Amino acid sequence: IIIGTKYIQDENTSNKFIWAIDKKNGNKLFEVNLGVGSIISTDTSGFWLQKGYIYASNNDKIFKISAQNGKIVWQRKVNGNVHRHTVIADSQAVYYTTLKGKFGSLKLKNGTVNWKVNIEEGIITPPTVINGSLLIIGDSSIYVVDKKEGLIYQKIPTGHSPYSAATIFRNRVFLGAGEPPINGLLFCFEFNQGVNNNLEISQDFYVGNTLNSKKLQLTIETKNNWDEAIIDPSVLSDAAEIKGQKIGNNIFVFQIPLKNTNINSWYTLSIK
Structure with a gap:
């Protein structure tokens, strides 16, 4: 199975295609026209083959295609250009x-949305699945995301990353990054669930902190394994309190609806 582009003379366009070729004789078994599009590089503009189906993207659409006959099972439009990023899948979902x-x-079945998140910066790298999490590389960082609900529970600064996805080997993650200004930097991360910090909140970060956002997602990592954590966001939200969703041990994620009357400032939110 091959992905590429072909010039359509009648329409004067370059379209993205997927072809199935017989390995024995080179005969074309089928071709699928995904519409006007381009291939940025094979590393990022490839496709995902899983259990008899091809998952591919073009412009702002994601396709599920039968690898047996080339029939398009479903196509889903997403917000943003997805055609330079290889979509990936597991037994539960397609991730982009x-x-x-x-x-x-x-x-997987029909392409309907499970969840979507915006980190407000461009992403040029495909996602990577690791156990129950996704690694999303953007905003000069690695975001570690719960793949079931899309909740971000860790952010690691890395610097700008090339187009390649993070690579998993045994209990380590490898990532080429660091440009600019440190070109050609290679990171190796080891999985470690332990927290060694004297502060009760050892890490916190957020996405959606703009005046145009409707929701702020705040993640905290605590030293102790608390049963629950409740935040008072009333200074910037109509909600009086919000209970954090616990992601494993020591990590809570808060989904905070924002007022439309907020102004640029620094805010302090109390947590109990």
């Missing part, structure tokens, strides 16, 4: 990233 800084999850 876009140049607009959005990433999300679609149902």
Whole structure:
């Protein structure tokens, strides 16, 4: 199975195609026209083959295609250019990233949306699945995301990353990054769930902190394994309190609806 482009003379366009070729004699078994499009590079503009289906993207659409006959099972439009990012899948969902800084999850069966998140910066790298999490590389960082609900529970600064996805080997993650200004930097991360910090909140970060956002997602990592955490966001939200969703041990994610009357400032939110 091959992905590429072909010039359509009657329409004067270059379209993206998927072809199935017989390995024995080179005969074309089928071709699928995905519409006007381009191939940025084979590393990022490829496709995902899984259990008899091809998952591919072009412009702002994601396709599920039968690998037996080339029939398009479904196609789903997403917000942002997804055609330079290889979409990936597991037994539950299809995962994608876009140049607009959005990433999300679609149902395998029909392509309906499970969840979507915007980190407000461009993403040029495909996602990577690791156990129950996704690694999303954008905003000069690695975001570690719960793949079931799209909740971000860790952010690691890395510097700008090339187009390649993060690579998993045994219990380590490898990522080429660091440009600019440190060109050609290679990171190796080891999985470690332990927290060694004297502060009760050892890490916190957020996405959606703009005046145009409707929702702020705040993640905290605590030293102790608390049963629950409740935040008072009333200074910037109509909600009086919000209970954090617990992601494993020591990590809570808060989904905070924002007022439309907020102004640029620094805010302090109390947590109990």
